[in-house]
Amino acid sequence: MERKDYKSVGKAYRKKDSMQLLLGKPLYVDDITPDHALVVKILRSPYANAIIKNINTSIAKKVPGVVDVYTWEDVPKKRFTIAGQTYPEPSPYDRLILDQHVRFAGDAVAIIAAEDEKAAKKALKLIKVEYEKLEPVLDFHTAKDNPILVHPEENWTALCKVGADAKRNLVASGVDSHGDLDGVFKxxxxxxxxxYHTKAYQQAMMETxxxxTEMDRYGRLHVISSTQIVFHVRRILSHALDIPKSRIRVEKPRIGGGFGAKQTSVCEMYPAFVTLKTGRPAKLIYTREESQIAASPRHEMEITVKLGANKDGTIRAIDLYTLSNSGAYGEHGxxxxxxxxxKSIPLYTGNLEAHRFSYDVVYTNHQAAGAYRGYGATQGIFALESIVNELAEQLGMDPTTIREKNMVREGMKMDAYYGEMANACALDKCLEHCKKMFDWDKxxxxxxxxxxxxxxxxxxxAMQGSSISNVDVGSATIKLGENGTxxxxxxxxxxGTGCDxxxxxxxxxxxxxxxxxxxxFGADxxxxxxxxxxxxxxxxxxxxKAVxxxxxxxKKQICTIGAEMIGCDVNDVIFNGKQVMTEDGKKSVSITDIAYKTQANSKYTGIGTASHxxxxxPPPYMVGMVEIELDLFTGKVDIIDYMAVVDCGIPINPALARIQTEGGIVQGIGHTLMENVTYDANGKPMESSFMQYKIPTRMDxxxxxxxxxxxxxxxxxxxxKSIGEIVINTPGPAIAHAIYRATGKWYRELPITPEQIAMDLMEKESS
Amino acid sequence: MEIQITLNGKIIKDHVEPDCLLIDWVRKHGCYSVKRGCETSNCGLCTVFMDGKPVLSCSMLAARANGHNVQTLEGLQEEAKDFVAFIADQGADQCGFCNPGFVMNTISLLRENPNPTDDEIRAYLAGNLCRCSGYEGQLRGIRNYLNHKNK
Incomplete structure (x- = not known):
């Protein structure tokens, strides 16, 4: 049960690193690593699908300051995945550090190591590459069973049974159902x-x-990276470089944002390879352009939903099919x-009698997609929440009423969510609270x-999950220090989330x-x-929980040591944070003395550790409501108010939970109204900088x-429960709903731009 | 080429390549608060003061700062401390990577306009992108600071 007498939990403390961050102290990869490291640059393919017939690096190598240039011929030939997932990874082993076959415009062709940036950039221009251009697969609708294979190579493998088949351009395929779907629909x-169609958005974290990388004092590879996944990076590098994991150490300093982008080992392998080859420190800083064209954006998805309901708004059956575009490699596909x-269908557990969820994930010659906050739930929720709004409007029902009627409630068994129980669910209260706060009826x-x-x-x-059940491991070690700290x-x-x-x-x-x-301290x-x-x-x-x-x-150790020191049984003492004492309070020993005891003639570590x-x-839940003002002449949509009520269980730090929510909502607004990753007819990415890829400013x-x-x-x-991801899931469907209300048109593809709205309004007027 | 820049109060004479950008020059001289976020003058992370006015150091040659007075957050710690604590209280620092540029521009705003309205704050800082916070917490922090100052 919720307790009100917590001293630290439930309090809006400042982040422990706040003042250091706000005062601009040197804390990030490029601030704390030596300037004399070799500069690493990547030559990238101009073509979406091509074979490198010939590559001549001899002139580039002659540039003063260039230390070496590496091509596909120099790297290990074992395939691996760069997806940061628990081994064995569900993502296919389809990568090499450098490959003779380049699969998207931006794919790596050569690695340059130079004494300085100027030399590296000069060398980039002097590498002569002869490509055999191949026709690319650019439309993800035609990818499955297309005669053009993105991964024709024989040594492609999938470790897990996820329905992957490279000979069909399939990264995964499957179906999951419950109940008599056809019967209920009838x-x-x-x-x-x-x-519905959602796009491949970039995380656009401020730090690219x-x-x-360097060789440490023991001759091991020491990696300092901006990553969310130090342990996965160690394993991935071991696979990529074909060296033992024990020879690699990975640590992360402060990270300038991740949002899932840094759950993929996007760039670690390049400087690591240079350091192994040269024995010298190496550094790779992606430009914003590289972070736009050769990164790890959201999976583009097309989702077809079939919804069966009664006239009174009872939602009885959902059939959802997702086609997902994984791009050139299968990370997180x-x-x-x-x-x-x-993580969409269970929202309507209330009266749901049957559901089916089926999917195909395909390879194309776009940049590889990856993990992005929301991780597929965002896409599914856009589709499902939109069709529920369509149903409500069609039935003439208030869309909040139809949700009250059908939503998942505490105590329900969620058949569409692995049969898990909704043990903690305040979604009903979120809706009621949000309705009142927003003044919905008005x-x-x-x-x-x-x-x-x-x-x-x-x-x-919206909903999400809290960790991957039966897979993820959380761990913590806590050590007692001399003065009871x-x-x-x-x-x-x-x-940046504030988890420390x-x-x-x-x-x-x-x-x-x-x-x-x-x-x-974390993480190393x-x-x-x-x-x-x-x-x-x-x-x-x-x-x-591991903490x-x-x-x-x-605490058990502290009590054992304390009991020994005061000469009584461990079962007869209590620990109150300052001292261990007998229950009657007559005998006690301070935490400081206990700490010192672990340092003199001791058999105790004074360290507690646990994995979980x-x-x-358990899903967190959320309701979001938006008020917009739409200009009928220009089609411009201004967000007036966005209000949300979240059930994340008990917020451990309400200020940080609130900021997570606000940040997620604004990213969602960007995805709905302005952000898009597009390609030209040859498969070249169009949004190579923040000039073209517009993320929301504080005016938006x-x-x-x-x-x-x-x-x-x-x-x-x-x-x-969790908070970090769910918060990005409501803006898409809520804003599309408001735009329908203002224009009478349902926009089922994101983003919804002023140009589209204005043109549709003109068409409506002239017809 | 030879240049002379007063960096955070200290006169520095240096030899630079003609194409050296001011951001790289100040970082070379230990001012690591100055961050590169975009390379196209869109994000505001690299904001420094030249003769007291905010400029984007990723879009300015070091040579153009020759003879001028350049300040980074390293040189404005005391002035910044006044209000950044209020941002911290909101948890709005988040990943922190955009903070120095945002703090620099807020200092500039408050020098120009000590009592801005919310809309004036939004407009002045519109060029400072933040992907984490959703901006509202930064605004609350500045507003709380102003309320505290005006008490």
């Missing part, structure tokens, strides 16, 4: 079928991909697609403002000390306990208001 009063169904009707502009509103619900060591990655602080708050709560008495594969890393909304929920368990472990995996992945997001409805998740630490 019995429904109304069956809607619609197709970057890695520094088999798993992201799963969320498009598994804002839902379309209002003509009399100046060529109309105001309208839209709504959407603690060092908390983790393998999870604070990428959130986990320290939990440790402070457990050890009954102040937050200042807990120092946090030589030092940290194994943790899958920060992704899949797992850190607070999973690593947080609780590690603290229990340490969860058999369930209106006013945000975020509040919480708590539930208590019994399997989470202090009742917590």
């Amino acid at each position: 019995d429904c009063d109304i069956v809607l079928e619609r197709t 991909f970057r890695t520094y 088999p798993t992201t697609v799963g969320l498009s169904g598994h 804002k839902y009707p379309v209002r003509n403002m009399g100046n060529g502009k109309v105001r309208s509103a839209g709504v959407a619900m 603690y060092n908390l060591t983790i393998g999870a990655a604070d990428m 602080t959130v986990l320290a708050q939990m440790a402070a709560e457990c050890m009954d000390c102040s937050l200042d008495d807990v120092s946090v 594969t030589d030092v940290s306990p194994y943790d899958s890393g920060s992704y899949a909304s797992s850190t607070t929920y999973l690593t947080g 609780e368990m590690a603290c229990d472990d340490l 995996s969860s058999p369930v992945s 997001m209106g006013k945000l208001k975020v509040e919480f409805e708590n539930s208590y998740e019994p399997t989470g630490p202090f009742g917590a």
Whole structure:
């Protein structure tokens, strides 16, 4: 049950690194690694699909300052994946560090190592490459069973049974169903079928991909990288370089944002290869252009939903098919697609009698997609929430009423969510709360403002998970220091989210000390306990539980040492954070003395450590409502207000939970109204910089208001679920709904731009 | 070429290549707060002051700063401390990579207009991108600072 007497949990503490970050201290990869490292640059393919017939590096190598140039002939020939996932990875082994076959415009052709940037850039221009151009697969609708194969090579492998088949351009394929779908559809009063299309957005974290590598004092490869997944990077590099994992150490400093992009080992292999070859420190900093054209964006998905309902709005059957575009390589392809169904359909558990979720994930000659906050759920929720809004409008029902009628509620078994129970679910309260806060009844009707502009509103619900059940591992080690303070060591990655602080708050709560008495270190594969890393909304929920368990472990030791020191049985003492004492308080020993005892004639480590995996992945829930003002002449959509109420269980740090929500909403607004990754007819990417790829500024997001409805998740630490990803899921469907209300047209493809709206309005007027 | 720049109060004489950008020059001289986010003058991360005015150091040659007074966040720690604590209280620092540019421009805003409205804050800082925070927390932080200052 939720407790109100917590000292550290539930408090809006500042992040432990706040002042350092805000005052611009040197904390990131490029700030803390030596300037004299070799500069690494990548020559990239201008073609979407080509074979390198001939590559001449001899002139480039003669440029003064160029140390070496490497091509496909120089690298190991074993395929691997760069997806940061637990071994055996569901993503196919389809990569080489450099390949003779380049598969997207931007794919790596050669690695240049030079003393300085100028020499490296000069060498880039002097490498002579003869390509045999092949016809690319650019339309993901035609990719499956296309005679052109993105991966024709014989040594392509898939470690997991995910329905992958390179000979059919398939990264994954599958189906999952429950109930008599056809029977229920036949019995429904109304069956809607619609197709929705979401695009490949860039995470556009402010710090681009970057890695520094050197040989350490023991002759091991030492990697300092901006990554969410130090342990996965170690394994990936071991596969890529074909060297033992024990010869690699990976650490991350502060990270300038990730959002999933850095859950793929996008750039680590290049400088690592240079350091192995030359024995010298090497550094690769991706340009913004590289982070736009050769990165790890969201999977483009086309989702066809069939919805069966009764006239009274009872939603009885859902059939959802997703076609996902994985691009040239399969990173996260088999798993992201799963969320498009598994983390959308369960929202309507209320009256659902039958469902089916089927999917194909295909290779194309676009840049490879990867993990992005929301991870498929965002795409699925856009489709499902949109069709529910269409149903409501068609039935003349208030879209909040239809949701109240059908939503998942606490205590329900979610057949579409692996049969898990909704043990903690305040979605109903989120909707009620949001409706009131937003003043839905007043804002839902379309209002003509009399100046060529109309105001309208839209709504959407969302869910996500908390960690990957039965897979992810969260770990924590807590060490007692001399003056009764603690060092908390983790393998999870604070990428700005504040998890270092959130986990320290939990440790402070457990050890009954102040937050200042807990120092946090993470993450370093030589030092940290194994943790899958920060992704899949797992850190607070999973690593947080491990912190609780590690603290229990340490407390037992503290009590044992204390009992020995005061000469009584361990079962007769209590620990109150400051001292161990007998229950009657007559005998006691301070935590400081106990700490010193571990340093003199001791058999105790004074270290507690724990790992944790969860058999369930409890969903957080959310409701978002938007009010827009739409200019009927220009088609411009201004966000007036975006309001949201989130159930993330018990928020451990309400300020950070709120910022996560606000940040997620604004990213979602960008994806809905302006961001897009597109390619020209030859497969060249069009948005190579922030000049073309526009992310929201503070003028584009209106006013945000975020509040919480708590539930208590019994399997989470202090009742917590996750918050990081769910928050990006409501803007797409909510804004598309509001635009329908203002224009009478459903936009089923994102982004929805002013040009489109204006042209559609003109057409409507002239017809 | 030979240049002389006053960097955070210290006169530095240096030999630079004609195409050396100011961002690379200040980082070479230890001012690591200055970040490169986009290379196309879109993100505001590389904001420094030249003669007290904010400029994008990724789009300016070091040679153009010859004879001028350049300041980075390293040189404005005391002025920044005043209000960044209020941003920290909101948790709006997040990943922190955009913070120095945002802080520099906020200092500039508050020098020009000590009591800006919310809309004036949004407009002045529109060139400072942030992908983490959703901006609202940064605004709350500045607003709280102004309320505190005006008490």
